[in-house]
Amino acid sequence: MIALVLAAPSGAARAAEDAFELFREEAKVVTATRRSQAIAEVPLAVDVITADEIKVSGASNIWDLLRFRAGMDVLDGRSLDGNRAVVSARGIPREFASNLLVLVDGRSVSSLNQGGVYWAQLPVQLQDIERIEIVRGPNAALYGTGAGVGVVNILTKKPGGQALLEADTRAGNLGSIQAFQAVEGPALGKISLRISHTFQQEKGFPRAPGSRVDDSLRKNVLNLRAGGALSERTDLELFAGGSWSSAGLADSSKSLRGDFDNQFAMLKCSHALAEDSAIEVTGSRSDFRSDTTAWSLARDSRQIQHDAEVLHRLAWADGRLNTTYGTSYRGVVLASPDLYGSARPRLELYRGYLQQGVKVTERLSLQGAVSLEGSNMAGVQPNYQAAAVLAPVPEQAFRTSYSVAHTLRDFIPVYGFLTPDANTVVLGDPALSVPYKIESYEAGYRGSWLERRLETDLSLFYTKIDNYHQLFFDSFVFPVTTLKLRNYDDAIARGAELQVKYRFSRGCWAYGNYTHERVSDRAGDRALMTENTPAHKVNLGGSAALPRGFSSSVNLGYKDAYFIGAVGGGSLALVPAYWRLDLRLAYAPPRFRGAECYVAGQNLLKSEHAEFGNGVLVARTYAAGVSFKFGGSE
Amino acid sequence: MKIARTLFACAALALLPAATARAQDIVAVLGSDMRPYRETFASCQAALGRPVPVLPLGADIPGSAKVVLAFGAKAALERYPGRVTLIYAIAPGVLVSRRTHPGPSVKIMMEPEAGALLGRLRGIQPGLKRLAVLWTRTSAARAASAERLVQTGAARGFAVSSERLDDAGDLPDRLRSLKGKADALWLPPDPLLISAGNFEILKHYSYDNDVPLYAPTAGLAEQGATAGVSATYEEMGRTMAAAAKAALNGDALPAELHSEKIHVSINRAAAAEARLTISSEALRSADKVLP
Numbered sequence: 001m002i003a004l005v006l007a008a009p010s011g012a013a014r015a016a017e018d019a020f021e022l023f024r025e026e027a028k029v030v031t032a033t034r035r036s037q038a039i040a041e042v043p044l045a046v047d048v049i050t051a052d053e054i055k056v057s058g059a060s061n062i063w064d065l066l067r068f069r070a071g072m073d074v075l076d077g078r079s080l081d082g083n084r085a086v087v088s089a090r091g092i093p094r095e096f097a098s099n100l101l102v103l104v105d106g107r108s109v110s111s112l113n114q115g116g117v118y119w120a121q122l123p124v125q126l127q128d129i130e131r132i133e134i135v136r137g138p139n140a141a142l143y144g145t146g147a148g149v150g151v152v153n154i155l156t157k158k159p160g161g162q163a164l165l166e167a168d169t170r171a172g173n174l175g176s177i178q179a180f181q182a183v184e185g186p187a188l189g190k191i192s193l194r195i196s197h198t199f200q201q202e203k204g205f206p207r208a209p210g211s212r213v214d215d216s217l218r219k220n221v222l223n224l225r226a227g228g229a230l231s232e233r234t235d236l237e238l239f240a241g242g243s244w245s246s247a248g249l250a251d252s253s254k255s256l257r258g259d260f261d262n263q264f265a266m267l268k269c270s271h272a273l274a275e276d277s278a279i280e281v282t283g284s285r286s287d288f289r290s291d292t293t294a295w296s297l298a299r300d301s302r303q304i305q306h307d308a309e310v311l312h313r314l315a316w317a318d319g320r321l322n323t324t325y326g327t328s329y330r331g332v333v334l335a336s337p338d339l340y341g342s343a344r345p346r347l348e349l350y351r352g353y354l355q356q357g358v359k360v361t362e363r364l365s366l367q368g369a370v371s372l373e374g375s376n377m378a379g380v381q382p383n384y385q386a387a388a389v390l391a392p393v394p395e396q397a398f399r400t401s402y403s404v405a406h407t408l409r410d411f412i413p414v415y416g417f418l419t420p421d422a423n424t425v426v427l428g429d430p431a432l433s434v435p436y437k438i439e440s441y442e443a444g445y446r447g448s449w450l451e452r453r454l455e456t457d458l459s460l461f462y463t464k465i466d467n468y469h470q471l472f473f474d475s476f477v478f479p480v481t482t483l484k485l486r487n488y489d490d491a492i493a494r495g496a497e498l499q500v501k502y503r504f505s506r507g508c509w510a511y512g513n514y515t516h517e518r519v520s521d522r523a524g525d526r527a528l529m530t531e532n533t534p535a536h537k538v539n540l541g542g543s544a545a546l547p548r549g550f551s552s553s554v555n556l557g558y559k560d561a562y563f564i565g566a567v568g569g570g571s572l573a574l575v576p577a578y579w580r581l582d583l584r585l586a587y588a589p590p591r592f593r594g595a596e597c598y599v600a601g602q603n604l605l606k607s608e609h610a611e612f613g614n615g616v617l618v619a620r621t622y623a624a625g626v627s628f629k630f631g632g633s634e
Numbered sequence: 635m636k637i638a639r640t641l642f643a644c645a646a647l648a649l650l651p652a653a654t655a656r657a658q659d660i661v662a663v664l665g666s667d668m669r670p671y672r673e674t675f676a677s678c679q680a681a682l683g684r685p686v687p688v689l690p691l692g693a694d695i696p697g698s699a700k701v702v703l704a705f706g707a708k709a710a711l712e713r714y715p716g717r718v719t720l721i722y723a724i725a726p727g728v729l730v731s732r733r734t735h736p737g738p739s740v741k742i743m744m745e746p747e748a749g750a751l752l753g754r755l756r757g758i759q760p761g762l763k764r765l766a767v768l769w770t771r772t773s774a775a776r777a778a779s780a781e782r783l784v785q786t787g788a789a790r791g792f793a794v795s796s797e798r799l800d801d802a803g804d805l806p807d808r809l810r811s812l813k814g815k816a817d818a819l820w821l822p823p824d825p826l827l828i829s830a831g832n833f834e835i836l837k838h839y840s841y842d843n844d845v846p847l848y849a850p851t852a853g854l855a856e857q858g859a860t861a862g863v864s865a866t867y868e869e870m871g872r873t874m875a876a877a878a879k880a881a882l883n884g885d886a887l888p889a890e891l892h893s894e895k896i897h898v899s900i901n902r903a904a905a906a907e908a909r910l911t912i913s914s915e916a917l918r919s920a921d922k923v924l925p
């Protein structure tokens with residue numbers, strides 16, 4: 001009798017349980033229906049940059065948004081072939097970061113020439129970005145080759161059904177001007193449309209001593225996004241746009257200019273089979289042309305890419321099981337006489353994948369993914385990953401994951417035939433068509449405290465890269481030196497990433513993050529592997545809503561010293577440790593919330609410093625601007 | 635006598651298919667055997683005056699069925715033939731669209747109609763002028779309800795602010811931003827917002843800032859809300875039955891129906907914590923008063 005009394009829940013506890021039981025039961029159905037997943041339940045290190053954070057950052061370029069994020073590294077001032085910035089993750093920057101997959105609305109924007117992304121030529125505008133999702137850690141099983149170290153997914157704003165007019169104009173030093181306009185609203189009944197345009201002009205960063213550079217930029221970007229419901233269950237979206245730019249390129253020996261056209265069109269159709277099951281079909285074409293006034297990696301080059309994908313997402317078994325499976329095709333053709341001679345390298349990639357999540361109990365979730373990729377370059381390659389999330393108490397979650405990714409190399413290592421000058425030849429090696437393997441172990445923790453005012457995230461990672469290629473001396477036959485790319489090296493990247501964010505109130509928050517990364521490799525080559533990423537990085541910052549309509553934001557970052565290849569190749573350059581401070585101060589009249597004027601400054605602590613070799617120096621920049629927004633929804 | 639028995643048997647046999655068919659013109663589906671679903675169903679069946687067959691989830695709907703009564707979101711989101719009228723209740727986070735059910739559908743609302751709700755709240759708190767309504771964007775059914783409250787409030791001299799949360803994690807921040815701006819909080823039956831943890835946050839906010847908290851069930855009033863203002867399961871069942879009869883008659887039905895009778899539970903201790911003095915008249919008119 002006593003045992004029964006002790007075992008039975010008290011009346012008060014049962015009443016409390018009953019009070020919430022209905023809503024708990026209903027929430028399961030709604031959650032499974034919506035397929036929303038709290039970040040705490042995701043088994044990978046995820047960071048999200050929202051549209052509000054983009055606005056208050058004061059950044060004028062997309063890569064500067066990633067600069068102060070844990071685990072991310074940004075180098076500015078490269079400009080060798082028009083690709084001014086290098087963005088990488090987890091200690092593997094390299095000059096051409098080909099393991100970080102960058103997507104815009106799910107479409108890959110990486111260059112297969114030499115890997116990496118032409119950030120300055122991306123056909124996407126800052127003010128059009130709804131959010132940026134950064135997934136650190138391998139995700140190749142779901143996203144495919146190129147996601148061996150992480151994924152950056154830039155998601156643009158979906159047009160709403162209400163009329164909206166936006167404008168944002170800024171001008172600053174170094175001859176910088178940026179003017180953005182967007183119009184949005186309903187069209188032809190059921191369609192919602194958004195058209196936006198940006199004009200950007202800069203005279204460029206100052207030259208490093210001893211170099212001849214013309215680091216200027218003149219760019220127009222135009223985007224169109226339209227969508228509507230074909231039926232009660234089917235939605236159709238069209239994305240199209242382009243970036244047309246002319247840029248000075250940095251080179252220590254000659255002055256170069258380049259013209260870049262980057263255009264794309266994408267169609268996406270989603271059909272709801274049921275509330276918890278949907279099919280998506282996507283097709284896209286992109287065309288990136290570049291040409292320069294003298295030899296460079298971007299001379300007379302054209303990459304045409306076609307992508308198609310079909311996937312099915314569904315939740316079943318009372319929402320305990322979440323499945324995504326699909327198939328995709330990518331076809332890339334690249335022409336560049338200066339890089340490949342008469343050959344036109346091509347990639348045809350077919351991929352099938354399956355991701356399965358299982359909610360074993362309320363506290364334990366498991367996730368696994370597997371994909372098979374077949375290509376003309378490398379035959380059939382598998383990728384797989386497994387992860388677990390344990391939430392022993394609400395608001396606290398521990399995660400662990402293991403993954404294997406096989407990454408296809410870019411075209412230059414395989415097909416390259418470069419003659420940068422009369423005395424140098426750089427050759428690719430067809431044997432490098434074999435992918436290199438990335439194996440990764442990761443553990444992490446995410447927690448919320450103090451009624452979710454304080455959020456913390458910790459990640460520990462160990463990533464092993466086998467058979468990575470580097471450039472080696474091959475032969476010398478007077479007067480020509482031949483260099484060849486070979487898969488000579490193995491590397492291990494280890495590190496830790498800690499993030500803390502405290503929210504004082506709406507629009508008022510402070511953050512800090514610390515990243516430690518260490519790369520070791522078999523070849524012992526510090527130039528290209530082991531010391532070209534800072535061992536320690538610290539970022540601090542925050543945003544505050546001040547009285548009388550004022551608001552401010554600050555970002556302060558520290559990077560340890562590192563080595564990086566100098567512009568134009570050849571010698572190394574040591575970049576000393578430095579601090580960087582970015583600030584923004586804005587005023588919005590209380591009676592007219594749609595308007596705002598602001599001043600923003602970047603790199604305010606020093607008049608100039610080097611981040612990449614000796615081509616250009618990243619200067620202190622400041623600008624003033626005004627923005628308007630009429631109409632739209634909240 | 636024998637002839638009478640024979641005639642009676644023949645009449646019963648003749649009527650049996652009709653009775654069976656009539657019984658099958660309304661069927662019920664319960665999302666689970668939870669008490670709220672069972673109570674609502676029992677009340678609905680009693681109001682209909684006849685047994686209603688209960689089908690398991692996923693079962694085929696008989697060809698004779700013209701009305702399906704669904705209890706809970708899981709039952710409401712099942713696929714039913716387009717020829718049936720779907721009437722669903724106790725599914726606060728769901729709004730059935732043509733995408734889910736191509737035929738007519740009617741939702742029996744848990745919360746009172748906007749004007750009736752505001753009238754009851756003012757009866758409990760006569761000085762109420764500014765009411766904040768909290769809801770999550772991820773709950774599809776909430777947006778229209780919140781908008782109706784705002785518009786109805788404006789017509790009746792209330793300043794109702796619709797506080798949309800992108801997700802429940804934004805709740806503490808939003809409450810902090812509401813300090814000094816609301817005389818009371820209304821918590822609609824939003825399943826993505828109502829959890830034990832969030833309710834504790836709301837309750838403490840209510841007590842610490844002297845802002846009464848009104849909740850959509852009597853159970854939440856027992857847990858510390860100032861008052862619960864809602865339709866009872868019995869009343870929702872009766873409303874459901876009336877809608878089913880109207881559907882069988884071929885009458886047009888609105889997409890949402892509110893029960894006429896509203897149940898008010900007042901928690902005196904919680905009211906005292908929120909520094910709200912409730913008049914004796916309000917206490918007398920309440921259906922339940924908790925000490």
